[in-house]
Amino acid sequence: MKSVHVSTTVNGDAVEFICEPDESLLDVLRNRLGLTGAKEGCGTGDCGACSVTLNGRLVCSCLVLGAEAEGAEVGTIEGLAKGDALHQLQQSFIDHAALQCGICTPGILVAAKALLEKNPDPTDTEVRYWLAGNLCRCTGYDKIIHAVQDAAQKMRSA
Amino acid sequence: MALDNTPKRVFKVVGTRPPRPDGIDKVTGRALYGADVSAPGMLTAHILRSPHAHAEIVSIDTSAAEALPGVKAIVTAKDFAPQDDDFLMDVLDNCMARHKVLYDGQAVVAVAATTSAIAKAALKLIKVTYKALPHVTDVDAAMTLDAPVVQEGRSLETVPEGMSQNVTSHCEFGHGDLEAGFKKADVVVERSFTTAATHQGYIEPHACLASMTADGKADLWCCTQGQYNVRDLCSAALGIEGSQLRVTASEIGGGFGGKTTVFIEPVALALSCKAGRPVKIVMSRDEVFRATGPTVSSSIDVKIGMTRDGRITAGEAHLRYSGGAFPCGTVDMGAQAAFAAYDLQAVRTLGWNALTNRPKEAAYRAPGAPQAIYAVESVVDELCQQLGLDPLEVRLKNAARKGTRSSYGPTFEDIGLVATLEAAKAHPHYSAPLAEGQGRGLSAGFWFNFGGNTCVTLNVNTDGTVGVTEGNPDIGGSRAAISQMAAEELGIPYDKIRTIIADTSALGHNDVTDGSRVTFSVGLATIKAAQDAIARMCSRAAQIWGIDEEAVVWKDGAAEPAGPNAGKFPPMSLAEIAAVSFNTGGPIAGHHEFNADGAGVSFGVHLVDVEVDKETGATKVLRYTVFQDAGKAVHPSYVEGQMQGGAVQGIGWALNEEYIYGEDGRLQNPGFLDYRVPVASDLPPIETVILEIPNPGHPYGVRGVGETPIVPPLAALSNAVSRAIGTRMSSLPMSPPRILKALSKG
Numbered sequence: 001m002k003s004v005h006v007s008t009t010v011n012g013d014a015v016e017f018i019c020e021p022d023e024s025l026l027d028v029l030r031n032r033l034g035l036t037g038a039k040e041g042c043g044t045g046d047c048g049a050c051s052v053t054l055n056g057r058l059v060c061s062c063l064v065l066g067a068e069a070e071g072a073e074v075g076t077i078e079g080l081a082k083g084d085a086l087h088q089l090q091q092s093f094i095d096h097a098a099l100q101c102g103i104c105t106p107g108i109l110v111a112a113k114a115l116l117e118k119n120p121d122p123t124d125t126e127v128r129y130w131l132a133g134n135l136c137r138c139t140g141y142d143k144i145i146h147a148v149q150d151a152a153q154k155m156r157s158a
Numbered sequence: 159m160a161l162d163n164t165p166k167r168v169f170k171v172v173g174t175r176p177p178r179p180d181g182i183d184k185v186t187g188r189a190l191y192g193a194d195v196s197a198p199g200m201l202t203a204h205i206l207r208s209p210h211a212h213a214e215i216v217s218i219d220t221s222a223a224e225a226l227p228g229v230k231a232i233v234t235a236k237d238f239a240p241q242d243d244d245f246l247m248d249v250l251d252n253c254m255a256r257h258k259v260l261y262d263g264q265a266v267v268a269v270a271a272t273t274s275a276i277a278k279a280a281l282k283l284i285k286v287t288y289k290a291l292p293h294v295t296d297v298d299a300a301m302t303l304d305a306p307v308v309q310e311g312r313s314l315e316t317v318p319e320g321m322s323q324n325v326t327s328h329c330e331f332g333h334g335d336l337e338a339g340f341k342k343a344d345v346v347v348e349r350s351f352t353t354a355a356t357h358q359g360y361i362e363p364h365a366c367l368a369s370m371t372a373d374g375k376a377d378l379w380c381c382t383q384g385q386y387n388v389r390d391l392c393s394a395a396l397g398i399e400g401s402q403l404r405v406t407a408s409e410i411g412g413g414f415g416g417k418t419t420v421f422i423e424p425v426a427l428a429l430s431c432k433a434g435r436p437v438k439i440v441m442s443r444d445e446v447f448r449a450t451g452p453t454v455s456s457s458i459d460v461k462i463g464m465t466r467d468g469r470i471t472a473g474e475a476h477l478r479y480s481g482g483a484f485p486c487g488t489v490d491m492g493a494q495a496a497f498a499a500y501d502l503q504a505v506r507t508l509g510w511n512a513l514t515n516r517p518k519e520a521a522y523r524a525p526g527a528p529q530a531i532y533a534v535e536s537v538v539d540e541l542c543q544q545l546g547l548d549p550l551e552v553r554l555k556n557a558a559r560k561g562t563r564s565s566y567g568p569t570f571e572d573i574g575l576v577a578t579l580e581a582a583k584a585h586p587h588y589s590a591p592l593a594e595g596q597g598r599g600l601s602a603g604f605w606f607n608f609g610g611n612t613c614v615t616l617n618v619n620t621d622g623t624v625g626v627t628e629g630n631p632d633i634g635g636s637r638a639a640i641s642q643m644a645a646e647e648l649g650i651p652y653d654k655i656r657t658i659i660a661d662t663s664a665l666g667h668n669d670v671t672d673g674s675r676v677t678f679s680v681g682l683a684t685i686k687a688a689q690d691a692i693a694r695m696c697s698r699a700a701q702i703w704g705i706d707e708e709a710v711v712w713k714d715g716a717a718e719p720a721g722p723n724a725g726k727f728p729p730m731s732l733a734e735i736a737a738v739s740f741n742t743g744g745p746i747a748g749h750h751e752f753n754a755d756g757a758g759v760s761f762g763v764h765l766v767d768v769e770v771d772k773e774t775g776a777t778k779v780l781r782y783t784v785f786q787d788a789g790k791a792v793h794p795s796y797v798e799g800q801m802q803g804g805a806v807q808g809i810g811w812a813l814n815e816e817y818i819y820g821e822d823g824r825l826q827n828p829g830f831l832d833y834r835v836p837v838a839s840d841l842p843p844i845e846t847v848i849l850e851i852p853n854p855g856h857p858y859g860v861r862g863v864g865e866t867p868i869v870p871p872l873a874a875l876s877n878a879v880s881r882a883i884g885t886r887m888s889s890l891p892m893s894p895p896r897i898l899k900a901l902s903k904g
Contacts, residue, residue: 041830042443046830077187081186093185094177094178100796100799102184106185140802143802
């Protein structure tokens with residue numbers, strides 16, 4: 001198989017890489033670009049640990065080919081904070097102890113940010129359904145829901 | 159609380175909720191987990207696994223794979239040192255099969271290559287010839303005399319004559335006259351239960367990066383609950399000295415007991431040694447399900463007698479557990495825990511472990527207890543229903559308390575069961591009305607908790623800050639709790655402390671992160687190490703002041719003269735003493751090492767309301783409240799987190815999760831789509847009530863909290879569903895097909 005040359009944007013930065021035609025975007029991010037914030041929990045789109053945005057749309061990067069990033073805008077957990085300023089969601093997750101082991105946290109933060117962009121004032125049920133594709137095995141989700149709602153409220157009043 | 163008569167210490171830092179030290183790393187994606195690290199020249203390895211539940215390995219031909227360009231090393235069981243110790247040999251056989259494969263998914267050959275794709279292609283070129291053998295995956299079937307024998311000659315002397323060779327151990331606990339007890343009962347209920355094997359379901363698959371040289375020096379980075387245990391197991395497997403293998407624990411993406419052993423680590427080391435290059439192995443989710451984890455599957459009979467007014471007169475349980483294809487002692491813990499919540503005159507529990515062609519059991523949060531207590535708590539609930547008694551009142555009437563001779567032997571010290579039951583009774587949840595078709599269930603739960611070998615060093619830096627070096631991977635916020643305890647004892651602010659987790663060469667041995675031991679044992683060692691450092695700082699102050707060491711006391715983060723007779727000097731703070739330490743004898747550090755005892759058992763009570771859809775068989779959890787004795791909640795948010803997370807794992811176990819085997823003995827659902835763990839939309843808020851009945855074995859009263867919360871949900875859910883549908887459920891999980899079946903019978 002002939003490698004593919006891809007020009008794309010990751011977290012606002014222009015990036016070029018070469019990948020195999022069957023290589024997932026997740027593997028490209030982790031193994032070629034050194035962006036290991038997105039995690040592989042299953043490789044089959046069931047756990048959401050690899051969540052990123054592709055042209056603003058929330059996707060499992062294990063189900064997207066690296067080649068599909070050509071000309072696109074990719075957003076990962078590494079782009080959430082601006083310099084040393086955490087995104088409100090990140091701060092709320094720390095404040096509300098919404099993580100234990102933290103392996104699902106990057107995916108959940110990326111997913112929650114995508115939710116609040118679509119719906120800045122979700123109900124708890126809407127948050128729970130939106131995050132139903134992101135497995136967390138440690139927290140029982142309770143503190144995650146509180147953290148997302150805390151961030152949503154603060155972002156609305158900002 | 160009624161039980162707590164001791165004067166409470168006033169804490170400054172313990173009991174507050176500061177941000178965790180690893181918080182920013184974990185919300186920004188910077189934290190490094192098992193699979194996140196690479197090395198120059200690194201190879202990637204993959205593992206060929208058995209497609210058979212049980213088969214003899216006739217031959218392995220790796221010649222075509224070896225010839226594939228890019229393949230750098232191949233290992234099989236032959237590449238590992240044989241072990242005299244049965245336990246070590248089992249661990250190693252589970253990493254790489256010898257002679258026979260014992261379950262679908264067991265590792266047979268590993269290949270390291272320059273790329274992942276080449277390693278995968280090489281696996282396809284390996285020819286393994288198997289001779290398939292009959293298999294057994296059900297625990298009751300495995301105990302019959304005509305069952306296929308999984309391994310021969312593994313039965314301990316405890317196993318009675320005449321049982322199947324698959325039965326590897328037998329245990330018995332209890333006291334009193336059972337027959338007389340049952341005679342005193344007005345009602346006796348006897349019922350049989352089964353529970354499916356479940357997986358810990360950590361989101362991070364096992365991953366490691368190994369680098370080993372031909373002279374037996376090695377470095378290993380891996381996600382584990384215990385780097386020292388990994389070092390001991392791997393050095394034995396590779397035949398190298400423990401001192402030459404340095405193991406560094408990565409951040410860990412969940413473990414729940416499942417990362418207390420090794421699977422890929424010895425394999426990566428052997429490949430690295432052979433190839434002369436670093437080797438990385440990352441398991442796929444399919445491999446995680448087929449070859450790691452699961453908890454035991456069980457089949458349990460329980461018989462309990464009760465008087466009309468709710469007094470339990472006798473209790474008996476027979477527990478048959480299978481820990482998969484290798485001997486497993488988990489049934490002993492189930493047999494000990496089964497009736498722990500009760501003060502009984504007559505109680506007897508018998509346990510047997512049987513081999514089956516399933517993966518080797520790994521610990522899962524309170525191993526053995528959820529199954530046993532599920533069965534007991536279900537029968538207690540059924541008795542309450544039959545006698546028209548309030549299930550909370552009945553539990554209060556029979557509750558174990560201080561001075562109770564426990565069903566497994568020891569007499570309880572201060573325990574919090576009555577306080578948690580009273581808290582549940584007083585909570586609005588217990589009296590809230592239920593609608594038609596809804597059911598409320600409750601269950602008590604218990605875990606022993608553990609102390610164990612622990613070693614901590616505390617360094618006082620010259621700028622007045624403190625570094626704590628401990629050796630237990632932080633699985634749910636323990637670095638925060640340990641920093642809090644160091645700050646409390648030293649009398650300095652939390653943010654002056656940084657706690658790090660040492661690699662195996664930087665600190666003495668620490669047992670694995672298990673038994674809910676870290677906040678208790680490492681916390682206790684940290685307090686003692688702080689006291690050691692305080693003694694040294696007092697000595698330095700005495701030296702500066704020219705007075706006796708004994709005349710100096712430590713108060714609010716500073717040394718001061720013990721009284722007016724000791725001398726008149728203004729207090730010297732930690733920072734002031736540290737700043738001049740190079741002139742008063744050199745650096746200041748405290749240290750403590752011990753085998754911790756006195757962990758203090760933990761009880762919890764869970765309340766749940768459910769609604770069952772009688773058309774689909776689906777159960778909706780409407781409301782859930784957890785009550786638990788934490789002794790002292792060091793960081794209440796993370797204590798709540800343990801209570802909530804454990805409850806939800808238990809909900810998954812009760813309603814959905816199970817290992818499903820086909821007729822061919824192969825696992826049919828090795829993925830998160832078909833092995834369904836709870837998702838956010840399945841659940842209500844999980845309310846928590848922390849009780850604090852101090853553990854006499856810890857200066858702050860701390861008890862382990864991590865395991866108890868997975869124990870009650872199984873019975874709480876089963877009792878709620880049984881009451882909602884009017885039919886007693888006796889098999890887990892209560893998946894929709896099982897509920898529909900029960901409804902059609904009922």
